[in-house]
Amino acid sequence: MAKVVYMSLPFLSELHKTTTSSSSSSSSKPLKLPHRTRTTNISISSSTNGSANRSVKPQKFNSDISPHRAVSAVRLMRIELGGAFADLLNEKGKGSGENEMGYVQRTLGFRTRELNNQDLRLILRIGVFEIVKLDMPPYAVVDENVQLAKAALRPGAGNMVNGILRKLVVLKEKEMLPLPKVEGNDRSQARALATLYSHPVWIVRRWTKYLGQEETIKLMIWNNSEPSFSLRLVPHKLSLHLDDFVRIKTGLQTIIHAGLLKKGLCSVQDESAGLVVSIVDPQPGDTIVDCCAAPGGKTLYMASHLSGQGMVYAVDINSGRLRILKETAKLHQVDGVVTTVHADLRILTDGEPLKSNKVLLDAPCSGLGVLSKRADLRWNRDLADMEQLKNLQDELLDAASTLVKPGGVLVYSTCSIDPEENDERVAAFLVRHPDFHIDPVDRYVPPDFVTPNGFYFSNPQAIPEDDELMKLKTSTYVTLAFGIKVFCSSIEVLEVLCSAD
Numbered sequence: 001m002a003k004v005v006y007m008s009l010p011f012l013s014e015l016h017k018t019t020t021s022s023s024s025s026s027s028s029k030p031l032k033l034p035h036r037t038r039t040t041n042i043s044i045s046s047s048t049n050g051s052a053n054r055s056v057k058p059q060k061f062n063s064d065i066s067p068h069r070a071v072s073a074v075r076l077m078r079i080e081l082g083g084a085f086a087d088l089l090n091e092k093g094k095g096s097g098e099n100e101m102g103y104v105q106r107t108l109g110f111r112t113r114e115l116n117n118q119d120l121r122l123i124l125r126i127g128v129f130e131i132v133k134l135d136m137p138p139y140a141v142v143d144e145n146v147q148l149a150k151a152a153l154r155p156g157a158g159n160m161v162n163g164i165l166r167k168l169v170v171l172k173e174k175e176m177l178p179l180p181k182v183e184g185n186d187r188s189q190a191r192a193l194a195t196l197y198s199h200p201v202w203i204v205r206r207w208t209k210y211l212g213q214e215e216t217i218k219l220m221i222w223n224n225s226e227p228s229f230s231l232r233l234v235p236h237k238l239s240l241h242l243d244d245f246v247r248i249k250t251g252l253q254t255i256i257h258a259g260l261l262k263k264g265l266c267s268v269q270d271e272s273a274g275l276v277v278s279i280v281d282p283q284p285g286d287t288i289v290d291c292c293a294a295p296g297g298k299t300l301y302m303a304s305h306l307s308g309q310g311m312v313y314a315v316d317i318n319s320g321r322l323r324i325l326k327e328t329a330k331l332h333q334v335d336g337v338v339t340t341v342h343a344d345l346r347i348l349t350d351g352e353p354l355k356s357n358k359v360l361l362d363a364p365c366s367g368l369g370v371l372s373k374r375a376d377l378r379w380n381r382d383l384a385d386m387e388q389l390k391n392l393q394d395e396l397l398d399a400a401s402t403l404v405k406p407g408g409v410l411v412y413s414t415c416s417i418d419p420e421e422n423d424e425r426v427a428a429f430l431v432r433h434p435d436f437h438i439d440p441v442d443r444y445v446p447p448d449f450v451t452p453n454g455f456y457f458s459n460p461q462a463i464p465e466d467d468e469l470m471k472l473k474t475s476t477y478v479t480l481a482f483g484i485k486v487f488c489s490s491i492e493v494l495e496v497l498c499s500a501d
């Protein structure tokens with residue numbers, strides 16, 4: 001919220017002048033706005049004499065004024081008149097953040113102090129910014145700011161806001177905004193630039209002196225652009241294997257409570273799952289089929305590698321899990337490169353399926369490699385399950401193989417450490433599909449993870465005590481891909497890369 005409003009006051013003054021100077025003409029009558037049916041419930045006792053000790057009445061609910069507008073008004077007052085730091089206004093415990101509406105009530109409703117013409121200017125600035133910079137529907141903006149001025153100040157203030165903003169709307173529609181011209185002596189030019197780029201005149205003059213006008217303008221444009229932020233993480237270690245993952249030992253709860261997961265800035269994912277994606281090796285422009293995709297950990301990580309070009313087709317039989325994938329894709333801003341397909345892979349591949357160079361089958365499995373994470377799983381599995389799962393894995397492998405273009409790859413992964421779900425399934429597959437062969441994964445993952453037959457296998461038991469990877473089991477990981485992904489503990493993944501000739 002550091003950039004609250006970019007328009008500066010001289011611009012408003014010009015408008016004010018044009019409005020007031022023409023106020024004697026009939027054209028400047030209070031704006032007749034398209035009228036909405038509503039009930040005004042404001043019950044502030046109003047005073048026009050500037051007296052500081054007004055009667056204080058609680059506000060009733062006011063449906064005329066959008067919360068964001070009321071909040072903006074109060075924030076501007078706090079920043080400009082109360083010396084509040086704009087970037088702290090969202091912090092909890094500073095009397096703001098969650099309590100923002102409380103502030104609005106106290107300031108606009110209970111009137112902790114007399115609102116005056118300075119406040120009127122702030123309300124105008126909100127309106128000007130919304131009309132000129134945000135291109136919001138002008139009449140709604142005028143209407144609501146008029147209501148805000150009436151409620152927060154006095155009924156007459158509404159007329160003034162109405163006149164000025166209305167004039168602004170007309171000028172904008174005619175592309176005749178009274179923008180100052182950069183001409184005349186140094187001081188006039190600085191004043192014009194200060195207005196155009198919303199910086200104080202003294203700063204413009206100072207920078208012009210040291211940097212020249214061109215650089216000063218660039219700097220002001222930069223100052224007004226959306227900033228990017230860096231995060232200084234809590235104590236963490238960089239992943240040894242993935243550039244966009246970091247591990248944290250503490251702070252996960254904070255991240256969760258801060259809402260970063262919900263906002264799509266973070267997601268929890270195992271580093272070992274990330275390495276499966278490294279083997280698929282998604283590149284911009286790729287078309288990838290993720291055969292058993294939900295809830296989407298790998299789909300979304302692959303999608304984040306596409307830089308907006310290409311497509312990941314995310315197939316899954318479970319519509320609920322697929323819905324989660326779809327929503328998360330939006331949150332992660334990769335929904336443009338993710339297409340969900342609700343289907344049984346075995347049926348989908350009947351007929352003329354979509355073919356791709358990169359197909360991932362992250363198969364349903366016993367989960368015997370992730371028992372440390374799923375305490376109940378060991379009690380919910382029995383030997384009979386293994387037989388069923390093996391059959392399903394064979395059927396899914398057969399189905400997935402029909403999606404692979406000649407020369408493409410089929411990546412098979414599970415989170416089981418059981419050879420029958422891994423090596424044996426691959427061996428059986430190769431017997432049924434002699435046109436496929438094993439393509440070793442050593443160019444995609446560190447050597448520690450490559451088995452003698454070229455498979456990827458992440459097995460914490462095999463890692464020496466002093467190796468950082470041992471900590472995978474108990475640590476938490478964070479990646480910075482499109483935001484942050486958070487990873488909890490490790491899984492063991494057997495990975496086989498097959499390629500069709």
Ligand SMILES: C[S@@+](CC[C@H](N)C(=O)[O-])C[C@H]1O[C@@H](n2cnc3c(N)ncnc32)[C@H](O)[C@@H]1O
Pocket residue numbers: 291292293294295296297298299315316317318321343344345346362363364365
């Ligand atoms: C191990 S999970 C996939 C995890 C996912 N790849 C990820 O990284 O988040 C296996 C998925 O296979 C799906 N599945 C099971 N049988 C299927 C079938 N016949 N066709 C398509 N999907 C199936 C399940 O619904 C489940 O979501």
